[in-house]
Amino acid sequence: MKIQPGETKLGFIGTGVMGKSMAGHxxxxxxxxxxxxxxxxxxxxLLDKGASWCESPKAVAENSDVVFAxxxxxxxxxxxxxxxxxxxxxxxxxxxxxxxxxxxxSLAVEIYEAAKAKQVHAVDAPVSGGDVGAKNAALSIMIGxxxxxxxxxxxxWEAMGKTIVYQGKAGSGQHxxxxxxxxxxxxxxxxxxxxxxxxxxxxxxxxxxxxxSSGAAGSWSLANYGPRMMGNDFDPGFxxxxxIKDMGIALAEARRMxxxxxxxxxxxxxxxSLQAIGHGRDGVQALILALAxxxxxxWKSR
Amino acid sequence: MKIQPGETKLGFIGTGVMGKSMAGHxxxxxxxxxxxxxxxxxxxxLLDKGASWCESPKAVAENSDVVFAxxxxxxxxxxxxxxxxxxxxxxxxxxxxxxxxxxxxSLAVEIYEAAKAKQVHAVDAPVSGGDVGAKNAALSIMIGxxxxxxxxxxxxWEAMGKTIVYQGKAGSGQHxxxxxxxxxxxxxxxxxxxxxxxxxxxxxxxxxxxxxSSGAAGSWSLANYGPRMMGNDFDPGFxxxxxIKDMGIALAEARRMxxxxxxxxxxxxxxxSLQAIGHGRDGVQALILALAxxxxxxWKSR
Numbered sequence: 001m002k003i004q005p006g007e008t009k010l011g012f013i014g015t016g017v018m019g020k021s022m023a024g025h026x027x028x029x030x031x032x033x034x035x036x037x038x039x040x041x042x043x044x045x046l047l048d049k050g051a052s053w054c055e056s057p058k059a060v061a062e063n064s065d066v067v068f069a070x071x072x073x074x075x076x077x078x079x080x081x082x083x084x085x086x087x088x089x090x091x092x093x094x095x096x097x098x099x100x101x102x103x104x105x106s107l108a109v110e111i112y113e114a115a116k117a118k119q120v121h122a123v124d125a126p127v128s129g130g131d132v133g134a135k136n137a138a139l140s141i142m143i144g145x146x147x148x149x150x151x152x153x154x155x156x157w158e159a160m161g162k163t164i165v166y167q168g169k170a171g172s173g174q175h176x177x178x179x180x181x182x183x184x185x186x187x188x189x190x191x192x193x194x195x196x197x198x199x200x201x202x203x204x205x206x207x208x209x210x211x212x213s214s215g216a217a218g219s220w221s222l223a224n225y226g227p228r229m230m231g232n233d234f235d236p237g238f239x240x241x242x243x244i245k246d247m248g249i250a251l252a253e254a255r256r257m258x259x260x261x262x263x264x265x266x267x268x269x270x271x272x273s274l275q276a277i278g279h280g281r282d283g284v285q286a287l288i289l290a291l292a293x294x295x296x297x298x299w300k301s302r
Numbered sequence: 303m304k305i306q307p308g309e310t311k312l313g314f315i316g317t318g319v320m321g322k323s324m325a326g327h328x329x330x331x332x333x334x335x336x337x338x339x340x341x342x343x344x345x346x347x348l349l350d351k352g353a354s355w356c357e358s359p360k361a362v363a364e365n366s367d368v369v370f371a372x373x374x375x376x377x378x379x380x381x382x383x384x385x386x387x388x389x390x391x392x393x394x395x396x397x398x399x400x401x402x403x404x405x406x407x408s409l410a411v412e413i414y415e416a417a418k419a420k421q422v423h424a425v426d427a428p429v430s431g432g433d434v435g436a437k438n439a440a441l442s443i444m445i446g447x448x449x450x451x452x453x454x455x456x457x458x459w460e461a462m463g464k465t466i467v468y469q470g471k472a473g474s475g476q477h478x479x480x481x482x483x484x485x486x487x488x489x490x491x492x493x494x495x496x497x498x499x500x501x502x503x504x505x506x507x508x509x510x511x512x513x514x515s516s517g518a519a520g521s522w523s524l525a526n527y528g529p530r531m532m533g534n535d536f537d538p539g540f541x542x543x544x545x546i547k548d549m550g551i552a553l554a555e556a557r558r559m560x561x562x563x564x565x566x567x568x569x570x571x572x573x574x575s576l577q578a579i580g581h582g583r584d585g586v587q588a589l590i591l592a593l594a595x596x597x598x599x600x601w602k603s604r
Contacts, residue, residue, distance in 0.1 A: 140513055207468075212442070
């Protein structure tokens with residue numbers, strides 16, 4: 001299989017916050033693109049750039065050699081890949097279907113097997129880096145599936161990401177993303193608790209950051225989410241409700257594998273509390289509001 | 303107050319893993335140094351470099367303008383500063399006593415007040431960076447006390463550390479260190495759980511690190527402790543039993559301030575379990591063994 005702009009016909013399903021930038025990069029690289037999204041209006045900028053609209057994921061697959069999808073929840077993935085109007089219903093032999101949604105590793109394996117039975121290739125390739133990473137084509141892409149297919153897609157990966165790593169057989173991309181989310185989730189508890197402690201101890205938090213951010217306590221989350229928490233900026237780069245979904249997948253897989261993950265379980269509970277107090281559509285850095293609430297600290301108006 | 307090598311007489315109490323390097327840097331900068339340590343043999347390299355031995359903290363204070371101490375537990379700090387043979391019993395008016403042990407913020411305030419009543423200055427200045435940071439004079443030093451005294455000590459701070467930040471009134475250095483430890487403690491749970499998940503999911507952990515270590519999931523702990531965990535290197539850079547002490551201080555202070563810190567509490571419980579299974583004198587990265595044990599994973603011989 002040889003992937004080449006101008007020759008290979010690509011498809012893209014899901015043109016939300018992440019998808020619109022990623023699909024845009026593929027067009028900019030010179031690929032022709034068929035697209036479908038639940039909300040057609042969100043695709044308009046891509047149609048203006050020359051993408052062709054299709055009425056279903058099935059129609060996209062019929063028109064494409066390789067299709068990328070990034071949708072919301074595992075139920076959406078199931079519908080888009082395996083549903084009556086889904087991609088597999090339209091894909092011809094040799095087509096490659098790539099799921100970039102963060103979804104269940106076991107569903108990735110199920111899709112891989114179902115595709116294989118029709119001589120179709122399936123790849124799981126969730127991403128990390130958020131809306132900014134998508135915009136700057138700087139995503140970390142974690143990839144599972146057949147290695148030769150994954151390698152052949154290199155020009156596409158490079159159009160969208162910067163850290164592109166093949167992790168192994170089908171499902172390995174999703175598992176790696178779960179490792180990533182476990183790290184972020186548990187680390188976020190620490191960032192929130194540390195800032196609340198410092199605030200209640202009467203410290204100047206910006207001065208505290210000078211002491212702690214570059215040493216053994218340092219992390220991407222502290223450096224990037226810490227200042228947003230301090231500045232009461234809870235705009236979503238990554239939605240709380242999507243993060244709860246991701247943690248749920250990781251915990252379900254961990255339970256299946258019989259591993260106890262008390263830190264991740266605590267993180268999910270705290271995020272559920274955050275959602276309960278009305279912050280499901282805020283960014284994940286809003287977690288500090290749930291922890292503040294537990295100790296009756298009025299963080300926003302401190 | 304003017305601090306100058308060749309004129310100012312310094313003292314140093316506690317020449318363990320950290321103290322021996324820190325005191326050595328002060329001698330190398332040209333200061334004369336009186337020293338005391340519980341185990342005299344540990345001071346021999348410093349005596350060979352020209353330091354003078356004293357028989358008690360009190361005697362060190364009698365012979366010094368400024369004394370630094372880095373000992374073990376808050377009880378040791380109390381004895382070394384406030385005991386019968388302690389520094390305050392020997393310090394003359396105008397002497398500066400600096401505690402670099404990670405200890406209780408409230409004890410730092412108590413020492414500051416007791417010192418002030420004798421016209422002695424007390425400063426709390428715990429450090430982060432471990433044995434390597436001490437050796438390379440690259441410590442982060444978090445400082446509380448009277449600002450003019452802290453400023454006057456600049457030549458000494460610079461001899462021992464790289465990130466030198468004045469955090470505010472007495473106790474603020476210790477509070478900042480608690481912020482630092484809260485970040486590390488909670489983040490360490492995530493590092494361990496992420497590696498265990500990846501291992502049980504059948505991923506190659508070194509390949510996983512390529513995907514997750516430089517993005518939003520990245521942290522100092524992941525980059526530095528992760529590889530040691532993978533390589534079964536549990537040598538102490540920082541002892542589990544000291545970390546449990548630090549978390550105990552932070553949790554007690556948080557309770558006093560009425561803040562609930564569930565992540566830090568969980569971390570301490572997991573470290574207590576690690577100590578219970580025989581790893582109190584290992585390095586903090588051994589935490590993965592406690593979490594592995596909970597799920598009956600034989601991490602060491604995987």
